[in-house]
Amino acid sequence: MEMTLSPLRQALQEGDTLKLRKLLEETHPQDLLAVWDDLEGEHRYVVLTLLPKDRAAEVFANLPAEEQAEYLKTLPPWRVRELLEELSLDDLADALQAVEEEDPDLARRLKEALDPETRAEVEELTQYEEDEAGGLMTPEYVAVREGMTVEEVIRFLRRAAPDAETIYYIYVVDEAGRLKGVLSLRDLIVADPKTKVAEIMNPKVVFARTDTDQEEVARLMADYDFTVLPVVDEDGVLVGIVTVDDVLDVLEEEATEDIHRMAAVDVPDLVYSQ
Ligand code: ATP
Ligand code: MG
Numbered sequence: 001m002e003m004t005l006s007p008l009r010q011a012l013q014e015g016d017t018l019k020l021r022k023l024l025e026e027t028h029p030q031d032l033l034a035v036w037d038d039l040e041g042e043h044r045y046v047v048l049t050l051l052p053k054d055r056a057a058e059v060f061a062n063l064p065a066e067e068q069a070e071y072l073k074t075l076p077p078w079r080v081r082e083l084l085e086e087l088s089l090d091d092l093a094d095a096l097q098a099v100e101e102e103d104p105d106l107a108r109r110l111k112e113a114l115d116p117e118t119r120a121e122v123e124e125l126t127q128y129e130e131d132e133a134g135g136l137m138t139p140e141y142v143a144v145r146e147g148m149t150v151e152e153v154i155r156f157l158r159r160a161a162p163d164a165e166t167i168y169y170i171y172v173v174d175e176a177g178r179l180k181g182v183l184s185l186r187d188l189i190v191a192d193p194k195t196k197v198a199e200i201m202n203p204k205v206v207f208a209r210t211d212t213d214q215e216e217v218a219r220l221m222a223d224y225d226f227t228v229l230p231v232v233d234e235d236g237v238l239v240g241i242v243t244v245d246d247v248l249d250v251l252e253e254e255a256t257e258d259i260h261r262m263a264a265v266d267v268p269d270l271v272y273s274q
Contacts, residue, residue: 029058057086065098090138093125134210137240151193
């Protein structure tokens, strides 16, 4: 990894914008995040400005809240706009909450610049507890009705895919939006095009509620081996999905907390036993 990134460091030193753009187009966001803390502040800023917007958003989404707030204050307005557009709604809501704490005025202005639909969805998401399924989920799921045929669903997917967090699972809802079933993209592709969704869906859906604790969400996903879990409200209405990437972040945080807690407990013991 060092080998692939040293040309990047060199281009950053030289301030060679053309070369930087080209290198950044070929660099995976994760590789940038791995060296992020070693980059000079000024260079991070350059990277976030020159990265293609989708990758900039990917890097940005994984930065600590205070750093996100800082960039939303300092990056060029066009880049801030692109970031806000590219972020998935759960990450967007988290970033805006981070700004809210540091600079409520800026948070208000950023929210006002969102299109009304996005703004409403973000407002909705920020109402949930951060450590519960509601605070982890995004409303960018794909849902269909059980009376639709496989070919109708595939046609619908073509339109819905660009804005969906994932299209590998398609959720089936009734007229009130209540979660009734699930099918995978594979189920869909292998079925006869005239088949009704009702015939191929799995009606025994494993789900979380908006107030399900994040550890429980992680456990459900691990036990059932799901990469995505649907989230319903108190009426059983599908309101979002939690994806495994967000759950992995949770597990990492909690492991760190546990280690700190253990350290805090163990140290006095050691001191006393001497
Ligand atoms: P397989 O693993 O059998 O090859 P696949 O690759 O098509 O299937 P998977 O992602 O493994 O798809 O999902 C298998 C099945 O799990 C899907 O058919 C789907 O109905 C079911 N499934 C997905 N999410 C849920 C859920 N939340 N609750 C219950 N079942 C689910
Ligand atoms: Mg599978």
